[in-house]
Amino acid sequence: MEAAMVVQKRSGGCVPTSTVVDNVVPATSVKFVFQGILAGQLKNGWTVTARHPNCDATPVRYTISEDKAGVLTTIRTNRGLSLANESLIGDTWPLAVLQATAIARRNAFECDPSGANLGVTRVAKEEPDLGADVYGVRYAGSWSEVWPVELCNRTIEVTVRFTADGDGGAYTNLKSTEAKLLPPATKTP
Incomplete structure (x- = not known):
C-alpha cells in the first residue's frame, strides 16, 4: 500500500504515515482493467478500500492494476463510500x-x-x-x-x-x- 500513500500525497491531502486495508476485491470486470487484459497489457486488477488513520477515518478507495511485467499501478478512485467502480x-x-x-x-x-x-x-x-x-x-x-x-x-x-x-x-x-x-x-x- 506504499503506492496508495504516494497517490494520496499527490492528491494534495494529508500525507499518510500508515494505511489500514479494510477490503480487497477483484476488479477484473472494470472496463479499463478488462480492456487492458484483453490487449495483453494487464494481468489483473483490484479495488482496495483503506483508511489512513493519521489523516482521518474516511475510507479511501483505490484501483490497483498489475501489468504483464508484474508492476502495480495505483489510482485513487474516491474518498468515502461508493458502489460505482x-x-x-x-x-x-x-x-x-x-x-x-x-x-x-x-x-x-x-x-x-x-x-x-x-x-x-x-x-x-x-x-x-x-x-x-x-x-x-x-x-x-x-x-x-x-x-x-x-x-x-x-x-x-x-x-x-x-x-x-x-x-x-x-x-x-x-x-x-x-x-x-x-x-x-x-x-x-
Missing part, C-alpha cells in the same frame, strides 16, 4: 460537474468547472433488486449515491442514480431538483 465514476464525473455548474449559475455565482473536485461520496440508497458485485461490476439492480462536487470554494451535492445495464455498465440519472448547494461554511470531510 473507477470506470463508472470516470464516465459519470463530467455529468456531475455539469450539474454542479448549472446549480452554481442558478445561485448567481459563475465558476470555472475545470477545478472541480469530488468530495467524500456516500451511498444514499441500495434498491432491493441490487445484484452482487462481480469482479468489480454489478449486472442487476439500482442504487443512488451523493457526490459532493467541490467547486470554487463551495460544495454542491449531486445525487446520482445508477441502474445496472446487464452488461457491466450502468445507466445514470442526475436530477437537478435533487442537487443542492450547501452553505458556504459547509465543508465535506
Whole structure:
C-alpha cells in the first residue's frame, strides 16, 4: 500500500504515515482493467478500500492494476463510500460537474468547472433488486449515491442514480431538483 500513500500525497491531502486495508476485491470486470487484459497489457486488477488513520477515518478507495511485467499501478478512485467502480465514476464525473455548474449559475455565482473536485461520496440508497458485485461490476439492480462536487470554494451535492445495464455498465440519472448547494461554511470531510 506504499503506492496508495504516494497517490494520496499527490492528491494534495494529508500525507499518510500508515494505511489500514479494510477490503480487497477483484476488479477484473472494470472496463479499463478488462480492456487492458484483453490487449495483453494487464494481468489483473483490484479495488482496495483503506483508511489512513493519521489523516482521518474516511475510507479511501483505490484501483490497483498489475501489468504483464508484474508492476502495480495505483489510482485513487474516491474518498468515502461508493458502489460505482473507477470506470463508472470516470464516465459519470463530467455529468456531475455539469450539474454542479448549472446549480452554481442558478445561485448567481459563475465558476470555472475545470477545478472541480469530488468530495467524500456516500451511498444514499441500495434498491432491493441490487445484484452482487462481480469482479468489480454489478449486472442487476439500482442504487443512488451523493457526490459532493467541490467547486470554487463551495460544495454542491449531486445525487446520482445508477441502474445496472446487464452488461457491466450502468445507466445514470442526475436530477437537478435533487442537487443542492450547501452553505458556504459547509465543508465535506
